[in-house]
Amino acid sequence: MINKLIQQVGRFRTAAILTPIFTALEVVMGVLIPYVTSWIIDRGILAGDINKVYLYGFLMLVMAFFSMMFGILSGRFSAYASSGFAFNLRNAMYENIQTFSFSNIDKYSSAGLITRMTTDVQSLQQAFQMLMRISVRAPLNLIFSVFMCVFINLKMSSIFVVALVVLGVALYLIISRTVKLFAQVFQRYDDLNGSVQENISAIRVVKAFVREDFENKKFSKAADALYRLFVKTESLQALNHPIMMMVVYGCIISLSWFGAHFIVIGDLTTGQLTSLFTYVMSILSSLMMLSMIFVNLTMSAASAKRVVEIIDEEADIKNPVSNAVMEVKDGSIDFENVSFSYNNKSSEAGGDTTAYAIRDINLHINSGESIGVIGGTGCGKSSLATLVSRLYDATKGTVKVGGVDVKQYDLTTLRNEVSMVLQNNTLFSGTILDNLRWGKEDATLEECMEACRLSCADEFINQMPDGYNTYLEQNGSNVSGGQKQRLCIARALLKKPKILILDDSTSACDTETDAKIQRAFKEDLPDVTKLIIAQRIQSVQKADRIVVMQSGRITGFDTHENLLKSNSIYQEIYQIQTKDSGDFDGEREQ
Numbered sequence: 221m222i223n224k225l226i227q228q229v230g231r232f233r234t235a236a237i238l239t240p241i242f243t244a245l246e247v248v249m250g251v252l253i254p255y256v257t258s259w260i261i262d263r264g265i266l267a268g269d270i271n272k273v274y275l276y277g278f279l280m281l282v283m284a285f286f287s288m289m290f291g292i293l294s295g296r297f298s299a300y301a302s303s304g305f306a307f308n309l310r311n312a313m314y315e316n317i318q319t320f321s322f323s324n325i326d327k328y329s330s331a332g333l334i335t336r337m338t339t340d341v342q343s344l345q346q347a348f349q350m351l352m353r354i355s356v357r358a359p360l361n362l363i364f365s366v367f368m369c370v371f372i373n374l375k376m377s378s379i380f381v382v383a384l385v386v387l388g389v390a391l392y393l394i395i396s397r398t399v400k401l402f403a404q405v406f407q408r409y410d411d412l413n414g415s416v417q418e419n420i421s422a423i424r425v426v427k428a429f430v431r432e433d434f435e436n437k438k439f440s441k442a443a444d445a446l447y448r449l450f451v452k453t454e455s456l457q458a459l460n461h462p463i464m465m466m467v468v469y470g471c472i473i474s475l476s477w478f479g480a481h482f483i484v485i486g487d488l489t490t491g492q493l494t495s496l497f498t499y500v501m502s503i504l505s506s507l508m509m510l511s512m513i514f515v516n517l518t519m520s521a522a523s524a525k526r527v528v529e530i531i532d533e534e535a536d537i538k539n540p541v542s543n544a545v546m547e548v549k550d551g552s553i554d555f556e557n558v559s560f561s562y563n564n565k566s567s568e569a570g571g572d573t574t575a576y577a578i579r580d581i582n583l584h585i586n587s588g589e590s591i592g593v594i595g596g597t598g599c600g601k602s603s604l605a606t607l608v609s610r611l612y613d614a615t616k617g618t619v620k621v622g623g624v625d626v627k628q629y630d631l632t633t634l635r636n637e638v639s640m641v642l643q644n645n646t647l648f649s650g651t652i653l654d655n656l657r658w659g660k661e662d663a664t665l666e667e668c669m670e671a672c673r674l675s676c677a678d679e680f681i682n683q684m685p686d687g688y689n690t691y692l693e694q695n696g697s698n699v700s701g702g703q704k705q706r707l708c709i710a711r712a713l714l715k716k717p718k719i720l721i722l723d724d725s726t727s728a729c730d731t732e733t734d735a736k737i738q739r740a741f742k743e744d745l746p747d748v749t750k751l752i753i754a755q756r757i758q759s760v761q762k763a764d765r766i767v768v769m770q771s772g773r774i775t776g777f778d779t780h781e782n783l784l785k786s787n788s789i790y791q792e793i794y795q796i797q798t799k800d801s802g803d804f805d806g807e808r809e810q
Contacts, residue, residue, distance in 0.1 A: 592760025
């Protein structure tokens with residue numbers, strides 16, 4: 221894990237190396253200044269030699285200037301290196317997330333990923349800066365200060381040994397308790413971020429159902445859990461200061477008592493005693509800084525594991541190692557003994573068929589055919605579609621597009637030719653044109669208008685004051701559900717794919733608009749294979765053939781007319797929807 225993090229320092233490595241060097245030089249200057257102070261007192265003031273006061277005073281000013289310059293350079297380089305380290309971490313995480321398949325994304329919550337890229341990275345940035353500066357300053361300051369104390373008076377240095385033992389034991393007891401609490405903090409951050417994200421993304425539903433009080437209580441509960449955990453942790457950590465001050469005052473009293481005795485007998489000078497007072501503060505503050513380092517590094521260790529977990533996560537779906545197929549011949553689709561589970565381990569280990577979303581699928585679709593897929597919620601319709609564009613890989617069997625196993629295709633090539641409109645339609649903040657050009661970056665206005673004509677999106681775009689330059693809010697919150705669906709369909713059409721998959725993508729459109737879209741597809745896209753997943757019979761009945769699914773299996777595959785004659789499930793769906801004007805949204809009871 222440490223090696224993985226070190227690699228992320230990257231081009232900021234030089235700054236990361238220079239920081240501790242300048243920090244060490246700053247410490248050396250800082251440690252020598254009190255010793256020069258003792259010369260001013262003993263050789264200048266007490267000796268009555270004003271020239272020595274000027275000389276050593278000037279020497280102190282020079283040392284202080286260099287200490288300041290080394291400190292400035294250390295701070296500048298540490299800021300550059302730590303910020304660059306955080307920048308590289310976020311980039312590495314984000315770039316790897318972009319390679320994730322749907323199965324990888326399923327492992328992490330959105331709130332968890334956001335926390336890792338913000339709070340966790342910030343924690344690592346602070347820890348890295350601390351490692352470069354404080355973790356160098358504190359030990360060196362401690363070692364040099366102890367050396368100077370021993371150099372000045374060995375007997376008096378025994379006071380520091382006792383103080384070090386007392387303070388060390390106290391800090392160990394505090395740290396051993398706080399590190400366990402810090403390990404829980406980031407899980408609480410995930411819960412808090414999850415509550416905020418869910419509420420904001422669903423704010424309209426919250427208001428529609430008047431659930432503001434419930435959401436406030438849920439957020440307050442998550443915030444209160446984080447608050448209590450931090451209070452408990454910080455309360456323990458706050459004991460560091462009073463304990464250190466108690467030891468400091470004890471050392472000062474001891475130094476005063478024994479120092480006066482040594483001065484009287486001539487083993488210590490007044491200037492040396494003054495220096496010892498400075499060094500005792502330096503030693504104990506160094507110990508305090510070391511305790512902070514241990515606590516913060518332990519806290520950041522939890523963040524490091526979470527960040528490296530994302531960086532190391534390997535995409536379940538990858539391009540072929542060699543000889544990737546770079547062209548899709550046509551839009552034919554073949555499923556050969558295909559079964560799929562969202563949890564491959566459970567199905568492989570136990571062979572439990574109930575773990576499969578779809579089972580034993582054998583299906584051949586000709587290029588250019590219009591295929592409807594219908595069935596109750598949870599029957600496997602969407603699962604079937606995601607295997608075509610290799611958003612997931614089949615657990616068993618083979619899925620072919622254009623006669624070639626989808627695993628042999630270059631992923632970009634495959635997904636450019638298999639355009640899919642998912643159930644959850646997503647638009648991004650920007651103009652309508654910006655969103656449409658996700659389908660084709662260099663699409664002309666005329667191409668965008670043609671795609672919108674086919675999806676019937678032009679009907680409402682032309683009524684907008686700014687037309688195709690109308691600004692859409694995040695997730696298209698300023699357009700209706702049906703309008704959002706039609707824009708997403710137009711975006712998919714701009715790719716000019718060989719296969720177009722609509723996963724319940726006209727459910728929010730009225731029946732007349734739905735019929736217009738289906739008619740436009742039939743007339744204007746005769747060579748494109750169309751896979752239309754729907755709940756409504758009306759959306760699929762004009763298709764060349766219709767797949768009927770139940771409990772992950774295909775129970776029928778034929779034309780609308782033939783299915784009405786031979787398939788009992790299809791007959792039931794048809795009767796429910798035509799007689800009761802309802803949508804079929806449940807499994808047929810056996």
